[in-house]
Amino acid sequence: MWRRSPSKSERGFxxxxxxxxxxxxxxxxxxxxxxxxxxxxxxxRQELFASPRQTARRAMDYVSYYVRGATDMNVRANxxxxxxxxxSVKSGSNFVDQQTTFNNVTNATYADLGTDLxxxxxxxxxxxxxxxxxxxxxxxxxxxxxxxLGCPDSDLNMELFKEMTGYIPGSNPSASGLLTLVxxxxxxxxxxxxxxxxxxxxxxxxPHTGSGWEGSTGPEIHVTNTxxxxxxxxxxxxxxxxxxxxxxxxxxxxxxxxxxxxxxxxGLFDINNPDAGYVSLLDDVEDLQIAYILNDGTxxxxxxxxxxxxxxxxxxxxxxxxxxxxxxxVSGLRVTVTARSDELPATLLKRARYNRPxxxxxxxxxxxxxFHYRLTTTVMLRNxxxxx
Numbered sequence: 001m002w003r004r005s006p007s008k009s010e011r012g013f014x015x016x017x018x019x020x021x022x023x024x025x026x027x028x029x030x031x032x033x034x035x036x037x038x039x040x041x042x043x044x045r046q047e048l049f050a051s052p053r054q055t056a057r058r059a060m061d062y063v064s065y066y067v068r069g070a071t072d073m074n075v076r077a078n079x080x081x082x083x084x085x086x087x088s089v090k091s092g093s094n095f096v097d098q099q100t101t102f103n104n105v106t107n108a109t110y111a112d113l114g115t116d117l118x119x120x121x122x123x124x125x126x127x128x129x130x131x132x133x134x135x136x137x138x139x140x141x142x143x144x145x146x147x148x149l150g151c152p153d154s155d156l157n158m159e160l161f162k163e164m165t166g167y168i169p170g171s172n173p174s175a176s177g178l179l180t181l182v183x184x185x186x187x188x189x190x191x192x193x194x195x196x197x198x199x200x201x202x203x204x205x206x207p208h209t210g211s212g213w214e215g216s217t218g219p220e221i222h223v224t225n226t227x228x229x230x231x232x233x234x235x236x237x238x239x240x241x242x243x244x245x246x247x248x249x250x251x252x253x254x255x256x257x258x259x260x261x262x263x264x265x266x267g268l269f270d271i272n273n274p275d276a277g278y279v280s281l282l283d284d285v286e287d288l289q290i291a292y293i294l295n296d297g298t299x300x301x302x303x304x305x306x307x308x309x310x311x312x313x314x315x316x317x318x319x320x321x322x323x324x325x326x327x328x329x330v331s332g333l334r335v336t337v338t339a340r341s342d343e344l345p346a347t348l349l350k351r352a353r354y355n356r357p358x359x360x361x362x363x364x365x366x367x368x369x370x371f372h373y374r375l376t377t378t379v380m381l382r383n384x385x386x387x388x
Contacts, residue, residue, distance in 0.1 A: 052373035055339035073248035080328035095238035103312035125249035148219035151205035181245040236317035287338035332380035
């Protein structure tokens with residue numbers, strides 16, 4: 001069938017239409033890509049903006065949980081060891097006091113410079129476990145505990161005893177974590193089981209007879225403590241004399257910030273092995289600050305007043321001398337956690353314009369290209385405010 005060829009004007013008009021269509025398509029694509037990149041940049045910025053808030057909340061929830069539960073487990077006296085500031089290590093015939101809690105760390109091997117490091121006691125149960133035959137002296141080689149929580153099942157009883165005394169799996173010989181003995185007068189001492197004597201406790205729910213078990217009338221668990229194998233530490237000022245002590249079911253825990261991570265250790269901080277036992281909990285935590293609330297209502301190591309003398313933390317057991325604030329007078333803590341985002345790329349932020357905010361007695365940081373978020377809460381020590 002014959003078709004008429006388009007005229008020159010018709011061909012020109014068709015070309016114009018095609019050009020306009022192509023131009024419109026290019027404009028739509030450019031606008032779409034610009035919108036896409038803009039939304040991507042916005043989403044990336046929002047993610048970086050929100051991340052330090054989430055990190056700070058998670059860190060605060062975790063730390064404040066342990067602060068709230070820190071306990072003395074001592075009904076006879078206001079034991080000052082719910083918050084541990086110092087302990088004593090025997091060196092020859094002398095006792096050397098060693099710091100465990102720090103305000104604004106100045107030694108980078110301990111924690112990130114300027115951050116705080118804190119140690120506290122945490123309960124592993126609610127019992128004071130009686131000792132059947134306390135032979136005197138803190139490092140008694142043989143001790144028998146009256147314990148029947150799992151009886152009449154001796155295996156269960158042993159497992160519960162291990163759980164409540166912080167048994168360290170795989171230790172050889174079997175050992176516990178650092179424990180506390182509290183006596184009738186409110187005195188206390190550190191203690192560590194260095195052998196649970198597995199074979200000798202297979203029938204621990206039954207009364208024992210024979211040499212070394214005189215006076216046995218009921219379920220009991222026999223353990224030993226070998227001073228050379230224990231942590232070998234004492235309360236500040238040295239080893240106390242205990243009267244009819246009982247085992248408090250508490251362990252110790254330490255928190256610090258190092259390498260931009262919130263870290264935790266089961267046991268007390270050791271300046272001679274500063275990294276021993278610490279595990280990382282959260283990345284991008286850049287500050288931990290602790291202010292001490294005394295029972296007279298004053299708050300120390302805040303922006304307005306810091307503890308003067310000693311090492312900038314409350315004194316414990318009279319050490320160091322001359323410090324007016326004492327750990328036994330602390331009824332609560334004001335805890336501040338600061339978290340940060342990853343560094344913003346140059347496409348989102350061309351120059352450093354943000355900084356770590358000031359917290360308590362620590363000044364603000366230098367300008368950087370990170371978002372920061374500071375979170376503060378006040379936590380009262382539960383057993384201190386109840387008057388125990």
